[in-house]
Amino acid sequence: MNNPLYQKNIISISDLSRAELELILTTAQSLKHNPQPELLKNKVIASCFFEASTRTRLSFATAVQRLGGTVIGFDNAGNTSLAQKGETLADSVKIIASYADAFFIRHPQEGAARLAAEFTNIPVINGGDGSNQHPTQTLLDLFTIYETQNRLDNLNIAFVGDLKYGRTVHSLAQALSLFNCNFYFIAPEALAMPDYILEELNEKGINYSVHSSIEEVVDSLDVLYMTRVQKERFDETEYQHIKSAFLLNADMLENVRENLKVLHPLPRVDEININVDKTPYAYYFQQAQNGIYARQALLALLLT
Ligand code: NCD
Incomplete structure (x- = not known):
């Protein structure tokens, strides 16, 4: 199959057009309902986590393996010989990419995935670079929103929590700005949405407003x-001041729209009370499972 995503790098969600996003979502939907256990047969995918991850790493590995591919790589760069011997990221990437058909990378530094892409000629997929971008999370978020709302256009969507360091909200707001959604931002003052995202929304004429409570x-x-507040991106005293600013509990959902869905990229710390889990609005666990289909769709389009 020839398609516009074949052999492309996926570094920022802004690299994808509305039509490309829609193609990924329809492919994800098809893979969810019609598994393709042979699609990546004989493909080797490098999965390199220079920053810790559980969900994204396991979801990505599951996606590859359920399509018949093989995963190589590591999940804790600190324990690898490359970190211990002081090899540069560029050298590590060049070597690992020469073994594989695609390169999935998570790194604590903003821009690391873009840099990696300069040293390889296989598709590089950004699995999260510092507080910058997390495009594959956005694909599963979009897929989940589409699955539950039957559309992506003209939705009212609130982003709550750490909008400054949360890479998932940066990528998702950029993607949904292609679909004319209304945004409501709710964050502690010190963790407000960065100006560069607000400027992009202004340029596109997207409606957004800032609020002080859910x-x-x-x-x-x-x-x-x-x-959640991205604890690892600031010091402990600062964190203690700022954590638990906005907590959702079931009482707050008494008069909501029937179609409301509560999403969270997970891990949850304390921002969603477990009493929300039993309401018909909670959808974060199904959202995490959708990560498999969204990542499968991306791999299928990049590699076949
Ligand atoms: C997110 C991340 O790593 O940015 N988690 C994830 O990929 N599922 C969100 C987070 O860590 O808070």
């Missing part, structure tokens, strides 16, 4: 996207 907007939402 209650202010919850009844008019289609999607409530909760996030």
Whole structure:
């Protein structure tokens, strides 16, 4: 199959057009309903985590293996010989990419995936670079929103929590700005959405507003996207001051729209009370499972 994504790098969600995003979502939907256990037969995928990950790493490995491919790589760069011997990222990437058909990388530094792409000629997929971007999370978020709302256009969506360091909200807001959604931002002042994202939204004429509580907007939402404060990106005292600013519990969902879905990229710390889990609005566990199909769709389009 020839397609516009064949052999492309996926570094920022902004590298993808609306039509390309839609192609990934329809492919994900098809793979969810019609598994293709041979599609990546004989393909080797490098999965290199220079920053810790559980969900993304296991979801990616599952996606590859359920398509018949093989995963090589590591999940804790600190324990690898490359970190211990002081090899540069460029050299590590060149070598590992020469063994594989695609290169999935998570790294604590912003821009690391873009750099990696300069040293390889196989598709590089950004699995999260510092507080910058997390495009494959966005693909599963979009897939989940589409699955639950039957559309991506003109939705009311609130982003709550760490909008400054949360890479998932940066990528998702950029992607949904192609679909004319209304955004509501709710964050501690110190963790507000970065200016460069707000400027992009202004340029595209997207409506957004800033609020000081979830209650202010919850009844008019289609999607409530909760996030945790990114503890690892600041020091402990600062974290203690800022954590637990916005907590969702089931009482707050009494008058919401029937179609509301509460999403969270996970891990949850304390921002969603477990009493929300039993409401019909909780969809974060299904969202995490959708990561398999969204990542499968991406691999299928990049490699076949
Ligand atoms: C997110 C991440 O790593 O940015 N998690 C994930 O990929 N599922 C969100 C987070 O860590 O808070």
